[in-house]
Amino acid sequence: MPVQHKTFADERAFRATLDQHKSQLVVVDFSAAWCGPCQFIKPHFEALADEFTDVAFLELDVDENEDVTEALGVSAMPTFQFWRDGKLVDVVRGADPRGIKQKIAQLQ
Template sequence: GSPRKLKSAGEKLVVVDFSATWCGPCKMIKPFFHSLCDKFGDVVFIEIDVDDAQDVAAHCDVKCMPTFQFYKNGKKVQEFSGANKEKLEETIKSLI
């Protein structure tokens, strides 16, 4: 489960991508999200399909897709919604 991943990540930055298969902007940014996985090896990237994990999405208070949440030491430190590649990469850089 994702909460376990958050805890096991420890000091590492965790980036959670809440998306849906029917969401156009989500599909658009997914290849970029995957390229960031390769670029930032010390960052933990998690993808959550809101339809498969409605409980998690509700618990994390996700209102629209894509929503990116950033966690450190199990605590949410940043969040934004929208398929903004520059903002996604800049946010990661600012938090690592």
């Protein structure tokens, strides 16, 4: 499943998208265009989306999603949040392709 690049008006809209994927793991990448480590990890994140086709992958630009970023307590980029059934189940901070892949394998 390709990475979905999303912009949300507020946290409620974000959670509505999570509800659309209740039956699967959702990995959310909080990144920014100006963030070097975010740009480094981007092709790895896209490759994981190709590999784990039963997992939903979302990318949120923190500058375009300030309300959601703040509401979810994201303060560093990149931050990867793992959601299942509308609940946050884990977080990986930093550009760690291996750590993200291991977390997906563990949670899926």
